Amino acid sequence: MNFTHGVYLVTEPVDGITDIAVAASRGGLDLIQVRDKTASTAQLVEIAGMIRSRAGVPVIANDDLDAAAKVDGIHVGVTDIPPTRAREALGAEAIIGWSVNDIAQLDDVEQVRACDYLAVSPVWATPTKPDHEAPLGLEGVRAIAGRSPVPVVAIGGIDLERAAEAVAAGADAVAAVSAVTRASDPHQVVRALGAAVSRGRIR
Numbered sequence: 690m691n692f693t694h695g696v697y698l699v700t701e702p703v704d705g706i707t708d709i710a711v712a713a714s715r716g717g718l719d720l721i722q723v724r725d726k727t728a729s730t731a732q733l734v735e736i737a738g739m740i741r742s743r744a745g746v747p748v749i750a751n752d753d754l755d756a757a758a759k760v761d762g763i764h765v766g767v768t769d770i771p772p773t774r775a776r777e778a779l780g781a782e783a784i785i786g787w788s789v790n791d792i793a794q795l796d797d798v799e800q801v802r803a804c805d806y807l808a809v810s811p812v813w814a815t816p817t818k819p820d821h822e823a824p825l826g827l828e829g830v831r832a833i834a835g836r837s838p839v840p841v842v843a844i845g846g847i848d849l850e851r852a853a854e855a856v857a858a859g860a861d862a863v864a865a866v867s868a869v870t871r872a873s874d875p876h877q878v879v880r881a882l883g884a885a886v887s888r889g890r891i892r
């Protein structure tokens with residue numbers, strides 16, 4: 690996965706999410722993940738397909754392998770199907786991301802090698818995912834980025850200042866939900882996140 694802009698949008702099921710994601714993409718996104726824990730496979734495919742056709746950015750599905758097969762890939766966590774199985778099912782071209790809640794996961798080299806990126810999940814606590822694991826903080830970003838053979842994404846509580854901090858600590862990109870989906874101007878927020886990522890890269 691090539692994180693040129695360093696900004697990745699994870700959606701949530703709010704009104705107008707397709708328009709929000711499309712507007713956000715105009716600000717410079719590398720990747721969009723459609724995440725809706727209440728949606729059926731058919732609904733996920735419909736939302737992801739609409740966003741994909743209008744945004745011009747790769748779109749992956751959260752957790753659902755059947756939905757993922759219809760788009761550009763999947764993001765899975767430790768309680769989901771393993772990345773190796775996703776790779777077998779989706780093929781070499783699919784984008785596969787894996788949540789890291791504990792640095793010991795990097796010992797599982799086979800799983801890590803099946804991934805296009807690892808997500809430090811979460812870096813900071815966030816109400817957007819009430820069941821998240823203990824936050825790993827910037828120390829976690831440093832440790833995981835220091836060992837990962839694939840790009841590292843920081844997720845959880847990302848705002849403009851934290852985006853720069855996470856990248857300065859070694860993340861290749863930041864993933865945000867609420868900072869973008871609840872913004873009055875998603876396009877501007879994504880631009881500002883991209884600028885923050887650039888600042889973080891030269892720190």
Ligand SMILES: Cc1ncc(COP(=O)(O)OP(=O)(O)O)c(N)n1
Nearest residue numbers: 752764765766767788808810844864
């Ligand atoms: C980019 C990114 N990072 C982490 C997560 C969390 O995945 P997971 O731990 O599987 O939790 P759910 O999203 O399934 O609730 C993510 N979705 N995306």
Ligand SMILES: Cc1ncsc1CCOP(=O)(O)O
Nearest residue numbers: 811815817845846865866867
């Ligand atoms: C899906 C997910 N996985 C780890 S934290 C998180 C939610 C991040 O949401 P926000 O960007 O609003 O803090």
Ligand SMILES: [Mg+2]
Nearest residue numbers: 752765766769
């Ligand atoms: Mg999951």
